[in-house]
Amino acid sequence: HAHEAKLQLIAYNNDFEVFAEADPFSVGNNSGILTHFTWLDTFKPLRSGKVTVSLIVGTNGIRQTLDEPTREGIYAFALQPQFSGRGRIIFSVETEKGESEIIVDGISVFSDSHSAEHDAEDKEITSSSGVVFTKEQSWKTDFATDFPKREPFGQVIKTTALIKPTPGGEIVVSSKTNGIVSFPDNSVLEGKTVTAGQILFSVSGSELAENNIAVRFAEAKSNFEKAEADYNRLRELAEEKIISDRELRQAKNQYENAKAVYDNLENFSSGGQNVFSPMNGYIKQLFVSNGMYLEAGQPVLSIAQNNTLMLHADVQQKYLPVLDSIRSANIRTLHDNKTYSSQELNGRILSVGKSVHTNNFLIPVVLQIENKSGILTGSFVELYLKTVTNSQALTVPNTALLEEQGIYSVFVQVTPELFEKQEVKTGTTDGLKTEILHGLSKEDRIVTKGAVLVKLAQNTGALDAHSGHVH
Structure with missing residues (x-):
């Protein structure tokens, strides 16, 4: 064989992402299981905790417990199966936060190593155009993956607003x-x-x-x-x-x-x-x-006092039919290029004009927010006024999108260390999320934070999916 194929085991629960590269399982032979544990709330490694791995085939099982990680976030297990057949692996994690169990189904244990290796080759996950971004790389950066959301997404009115004191x-x-x-x-x-x-x-x-x-x-x-x-x-x-x-x-x-x-x-x-x-x-x-x-x-x-501020915005008359359905807003500050939802700033819509300004023929909209982000009175912010709607849309965070010459793309996860660039057609944005018209389904796990870093890894041409690990 050109190289010894590894089984790639991927599983999620509410607490962890588990990504393991394992030697094929055959009776009487030692199989190493190099396992990466990532907290889903932070996408940082599991730095301490007792982990037990159990390989269960029918009513028979073997297990191994490690009290500490072999390296930060990585637990190197070794199991020797005693029975062949279909089974599953269970990872039981004990940390200060409590206990957590992650199950990997569809594990095959073969009676001979040759069959096990052929099976691993058949199941090996590869991608000709994939980008390698190892767990060790992603743990060091601001990184996250998630699924696109199907949620209500109405018309968004983009404008600018002048900050005034109350x-x-x-x-x-x-x-x-x-x-x-x-x-x-x-x-x-x-x-x-x-x-x-x-x-x-x-x-x-x-x-x-x-x-x-x-x-x-x-x-x-x-x-x-x-x-x-x-x-x-x-x-x-x-x-x-x-x-x-x-x-x-x-x-x-x-x-x-x-x-x-x-x-x-x-x-x-x-x-x-x-x-x-x-x-x-x-x-x-x-x-x-x-x-x-x-x-x-x-x-x-x-x-x-800068504690509470007023946002004075003007919108075009063509938006008059939807102004009464404005329920919230997203605010992008120009001094630090950060976007906040009105809920984060305890914001509310104070008034929507019932007449137009005589000097510019625009309709005034006034919001009130709590100043939690150092916004200065007299400055301008970008405002995305969001209307309430019954229509559903597939949305992704704006941080997931990459733009090159007007063409948008996202990185779709093949494995937690392998990503494929996928072109998408975008709709409207509310400053935090963007509607995806096609090119993505809600079953596609995508990079939601750190997409630019994956793109940089693509440009450096990392091809060896095992380069970050010691086997």
Whole structure:
């Protein structure tokens, strides 16, 4: 024989992918079983755990247990069958996460080694155009395989959206009095984080000839202290019935008026009237410069919160019939080229316009999201608005698709170490998944992550399917 044929055993359960290359099974002969265990949730190797392999033919069985992997992810078993016939192999895995059992059916044990080798040659899985990508290679990278999904996939409206703060997420802070504005040292800058109650700036009129707030404060304080003393003295006299209730009410009224004026100016310090941040956030914009004269009510700066954001998008009028069926969206950020579903960002559709903008004749759509991905207000994102539908489509993750000069393809798994490039015709995309019109069935296990790496392996021309292993 040109080479000794190996049996390729492939099985899956909810926890593991098992890929084993085994010597053909014949009675009385040792068969090595080089087995790769891959966690399906991460596509990383089984690094520790006790594994038992059982070869069962009829009611007879033999087993071997290994407490640790021979190499990371790889368990090298050796079994010597005692009975011929049809049987199965069971891998029992015990890890910290629990126990798991993977079954490989259709195992043949022959009475002589010659028949076993011929059977292995007949069953050998080969591909003339296949690309070898070993388990050791895939374990080191961000790699995954899965089946295409048949699922509801409606019309997708692709547009761009402008990021704005929510109405309650931005506050303009204004001067409360006339005077000269003064900012603390380097703590009030655009983009700087502020906390509720922090001093933002002070407005002082102490150097002004007219409308001098320092004079007004001193006057208010003097009036308040006098009114308070008068009111307290008259209260004692009223208790002794020396003065009338009317005089006491008049003193109380003067005291409360003086107190209101004084309280209004109470956060005035020797440096002027201090203005505090009304909320946590960051300084979005400064409207004035240090030392400028301000009128009462004049905007000084704006504070924004980036926790919750609004997405303002415009769509063409031709989509009007399906706008009411928009239920969710996918959002692609341009600064890091990542795509998020609206569910990931706790997003929701706030409104769909019932009229068009007069300047561009487009229909506004507004969404709200939680900012979990560092999106900046004022920036743009790509938006895929998804409509609800009853129609089903075969879809694959966008990470599974390779594009060359407008032609799309995927890598279909032949074995967990051998992949064939398959051209597909694509339909619409929602930014995360793409509809496959033909070229693929839902029984085809494909590379969903790491397709580019398999393509690179194809370009390097790796042909030996056993190059990654030591037998």
